[in-house]
Amino acid sequence: MPITIYADANIYRYVATGELEIITIGNVQFGYSNIHFEEMIRTGNTEMLKGMEALRAVPIVTNENGEHDIDSIGVCLEYKDPFDNYEEYQKNRIPTEEQEASLNELLLRFLGADNLSELRNVPQSIIDIADEAMEYGGTEAEKLATKARNVATDMKGFIENDLSDRRPLAETRKEFGYPKGATSIHNNDENPLKAIWARLEPKFSEATRDQFFGFEPIPGVEVEKTRLGEVAGCHLILNMLGYHPDNGLPKREKIRNIVSDGQHLGYGSICGGFLTSDHRLYKKAKAIFEYRNYESQALHVKYKNEGMSVTLVEPGAIKKFRLERDNGT
Numbered sequence: 001m002p003i004t005i006y007a008d009a010n011i012y013r014y015v016a017t018g019e020l021e022i023i024t025i026g027n028v029q030f031g032y033s034n035i036h037f038e039e040m041i042r043t044g045n046t047e048m049l050k051g052m053e054a055l056r057a058v059p060i061v062t063n064e065n066g067e068h069d070i071d072s073i074g075v076c077l078e079y080k081d082p083f084d085n086y087e088e089y090q091k092n093r094i095p096t097e098e099q100e101a102s103l104n105e106l107l108l109r110f111l112g113a114d115n116l117s118e119l120r121n122v123p124q125s126i127i128d129i130a131d132e133a134m135e136y137g138g139t140e141a142e143k144l145a146t147k148a149r150n151v152a153t154d155m156k157g158f159i160e161n162d163l164s165d166r167r168p169l170a171e172t173r174k175e176f177g178y179p180k181g182a183t184s185i186h187n188n189d190e191n192p193l194k195a196i197w198a199r200l201e202p203k204f205s206e207a208t209r210d211q212f213f214g215f216e217p218i219p220g221v222e223v224e225k226t227r228l229g230e231v232a233g234c235h236l237i238l239n240m241l242g243y244h245p246d247n248g249l250p251k252r253e254k255i256r257n258i259v260s261d262g263q264h265l266g267y268g269s270i271c272g273g274f275l276t277s278d279h280r281l282y283k284k285a286k287a288i289f290e291y292r293n294y295e296s297q298a299l300h301v302k303y304k305n306e307g308m309s310v311t312l313v314e315p316g317a318i319k320k321f322r323l324e325r326d327n328g329t
Contacts, residue, residue, distance in 0.1 A: 012051030026317025074270030112169035181242025232262030
């Protein structure tokens, strides 16, 4: 059975431009998800398709709801020309920019952005999106609209009562006990998330470690539980705490890329490995995979102007045979 390596977008781009050579030993295959396609739609840069084609990468989908008759949380679909697959995805895609924009405003506020006026528009945006869905008719659409209005009402109160006062990210980290960011203290820890919680636990006596990092639901908060959502949420929390944080966290033009990174980690967690040249993302992936005991391994390729090369080996593909030397005795 092959080991599947989920490659970050930068890996496919470097392969496409000839900057990265990949050598495989044994049965190693590469995977990608619709998150790669969404990045291409957002940026207009389709360069990575050439890298996917060169590596004969296969689409990766989740199997948490048992859509596929296989005992695995992730499924590798059959190879399909990535250029054709991308074109088909674009034709069938349902735009989600409005929903994402609303969610991003909330995330930006948690990260210290000065966006209260934009945030106050979010509840109405949720209602407008639900009203558009009502045009399709049916019982499900009506249920969605009702639920959206309830969520919008609750969110409006949350914004006015809990998010009206801006809290800069530096202040949040200071309150958590990380004025210089969590990297400054936990960079060399064997299990950074456990070490972080050991410092934070006295401040969160009513929460568990897994609740804080997003792997267990918080009582009274209705959230759909998925592997992708849990990993992406934890990725954002590590950014907030300053554990190898991304640049430009409270900036609107940066937040979508940061969200994409978290989604890539989610898909990477259901494969045999996650390969990236982004050192910050690699460190967060390594910390999350270690904490959750995922089988997936975080792998890093350091960028070099003169070119890069990486060798990936299927576990068990290299065998070593050696007998004890006969000393003639």
